[in-house]
Amino acid sequence: MGTIVSIEVIEPADPALANELDATIDRAFEWFHDVERHCSRFDQHGELRVLTRQAGTAVAVSELVYTATHFALTVAEDTDGAFDPTVGLEMEARGFDRHYLTGERNRTPIGAHHDGRRPTYRDVILDPSARTITLRTPLLLDLGAVAKGLAIDLAARELAPFEHFAIDAGGDLYVAGLNAQHQPWSVGIRHPRRDRDVIERLTLSNCAICTSGDYERTGPAGHHILDARDGREAATLASATVVAPTAMAADALATAAFVLGPADGLALLERHGVDGLLISPALERFSTRGLSAAILPHA
Helix, strand or coil: CCCEEEEEECCCCCCCHHCCCHHHHHHHHHHHHHHHHHHCCCCCCHHHHHHHHCCCEEEEECCHHHHHHHHHHHHHHHHHCCCCCHHHHHHHHHHCCCCCCCEEEEECCCCCCCCCCCCCCEEEEEECCCCEEEECCCCCCCCCCHHHHHHEEEEEHHEEEEEEEEEEEECEEEEECCCCCCCCEEEECCCCCCCEEEEEEEEECCCCEEEEECCEEEEEEEEECCCCCCCCECCCCEEEEECCCCCCHHHHHHHHHHHCHHHHHHHHHHHCCCEEEEEEECCCECCCCCHHHHHHHCC
């Protein structure tokens, strides 16, 4: 996933549970490997590449790929395609085609479509009973906006018996219970224009917080967050942070809100009953009504 993952667990008082701590943390970390193994578009032998090569055929996929794709398509439908997991080819064309570990470049040999249109989420058909995915036309899925959140959620489920813990995957977090000082967790939102600085700090518990920003991944053509409706770089926000019950929801909705911009982005978050903070390139702030309760006073 190209990110550092850390897990902090407040050691339980129950000795029997404490004895299981190391093994449980290992299993939590393993979920990140599993999700990447199944959901990466950079693996030439992975499920997403297999789908691309078998357009028109119902392909049985793993539960991880099915779950991530189903959620991504749900958000795509809700945003009328502003968020769309079928942007894999556009991502490659913009230079986001290198495996973060090997440096190997990945190019998908799909020619232009005969009708001149780009594929959309409507070209992806799911069959829940058979757990298959059918691509109506050759395309490359990019599950980057949901996969890390899914891995965080699976790790959190693994750690749930310990009640008090935090998972940090490159700044996307899930926090449960209380910290070592027996207080709700304090979480900083990165300043989009000043590295190593925070623009806001929240106090949270039993929820996820994820941020999409124009500073996260950049290439020759700009940053990596595209408005799938026109294939262009989304440019009305500098960052979008979402607080939600699950990391997969926070991850995907942060990306979707970033693409939609201040007004439509806030409407999306309010519609889903989650909180968020959207920041423009000029550092204007737009927040949901419920976020103020979590904001810590500035020193």
